[in-house]
Amino acid sequence: MELGVIGLGRMGRIVVDRCLDGGHDVVAFDIDADARADAGDAGATAVDSIPAVADELGDDERVWLMVPAGDPVDAALDELAPHLGSEAVVVDGGNSHFEDSTRRASEREFAYLDCGTSGGPASAENGFSLMVGGPEWAYDELAPVFDAVATGPDGHDRMGPAGAGHYVKMVHNGVEYALMQAYGEGFELLHDGRYDLDLEAVARTWNNGAVIRSWLLELCEEAFREEGSDLGDVADHVAGGSTGTWTVQEGLEQEVPLPLIYQALSERFNSRATGDGEGRFSRRLANRLRYGFGRHEVARRDDA
Ligand SMILES: NC(=O)C1=CN([C@@H]2O[C@H](COP(=O)(O)OP(=O)(O)OC[C@H]3O[C@@H](n4cnc5c(N)ncnc54)[C@H](O)[C@@H]3O)[C@@H](O)[C@H]2O)C=CC1
Ligand SMILES: O=C(CO)[C@H](O)[C@H](O)COP(=O)(O)O
Known part of the structure; x- marks a missing residue:
C-alpha cells in the first residue's frame, strides 16, 4: 500500500x-525541512507541501x-x-x-479514522497499540498499514464509530496518570521511609513476577538505573495534562466518579503551582516517566 504521512x-x-519495514511505500511531509530530509534518507518519498x-x-x-492535536490537525485537513x-x-x-x-x-467528504496511539516513541521497535474509530470499510482497508504500525494484527482494533478511537485513548491516558501516581506514591514512601533502599532493585524485583509488574514499572526501573535511587536532579514539575483533563470532564458529564484520575491530575497542577524543584518524590518520578514512554522533556532542578 502507499501511505502519505x-x-x-x-x-x-x-x-x-x-x-x-512492512513493505509499504510512504510519501512524507513535515513543515520542518530537516524532518523531511531524514524521512527521505530512510526511504520515503519526501515532498515539500501537503497538496504534494x-x-x-x-x-x-x-x-x-x-x-x-488541535489547530494543526484542522489546518492540515483544510490544505489536504x-x-x-x-x-x-x-x-x-x-x-x-x-x-x-x-x-x-462529519465535515469531510472522505473517510476519517480517529486513531488513538499508545506506546510512545519507546515503542518504535515493537510497534504501537492502536484504538481506531470510524467506518468499518475504511478500517478494513487500512488494516495492512495498522498491522505494520501496531505490534501486529492483535495490536489494533476498531473501537466503534467516529470518535470512539480517541475516546478510548483519552480514557487510556486517564488510567496512565493514575498508575503513574500510584507508583509514585509507593516509591515516595520507600524513598522517605524506614530503610535505605536501592529503588532500582525494588523495581526490578517487582517486575519479575510481582502482581504489580508492568511496562510503567519497567520504566520506573529504568529511571532509577539512569538517575539513581534519589532521581538526581529530576524536578517535581509534571507537564502535560490535556488528555487527563478531558477524562475528568467526561467523568463529570457521565456522572462516573474518577477520584484517582482527578487526584493524579491535581498533583500535576499542584506541581506547577508550588514546585521549587525539590518537592515530592512521586511528582519527580511522574516527570521522569513521561520521558520514559513519550520522550517528553524532563524538567531538571535548575530549570524547574
Ligand atoms: N510522544 C508521545 O508519547 C505520544 C504522542 N501522541 C500524539 O501524537 C501526535 C504527535 O506527537 P509527537 O510526534 O510526539 O510530536 P512532535 O512534536 O515530536 O512531532 C510533531 C511534528 O508535526 C510537525 N507539524 C506540526 N504542524 C504540522 C503541519 N501543519 N504539517 C506538517 N507537519 C506539522 C512538527 O514539525 C513535528 O515534526 C500528538 O497529537 C501527540 O499528542 C500520541 C501518543 C504518544
Ligand atoms: O499519549 C501519550 C502517552 O500515552 C502521550 O505521551 C501524552 O503526551 C501523555 O499525556 P501527557 O502529556 O498529558 O502526560
Missing part, C-alpha cells in the same frame, strides 16, 4: 519507518496525520481536503479530543 516528529517518524502528498499518491489516497477524492481515507493518529474527531469526520 504528515507530521514526522517523534511519533510520525515511527509510522514512516514501520510502514517502510495528495498529488504524489495514486488513485488509492491513504493519509496518516501525526501532528500536534481540496486534493482528495471522496474515496480517500485519512487517519488522525494524534491525541485529538474525540469531539473534534466526530466533527472532522
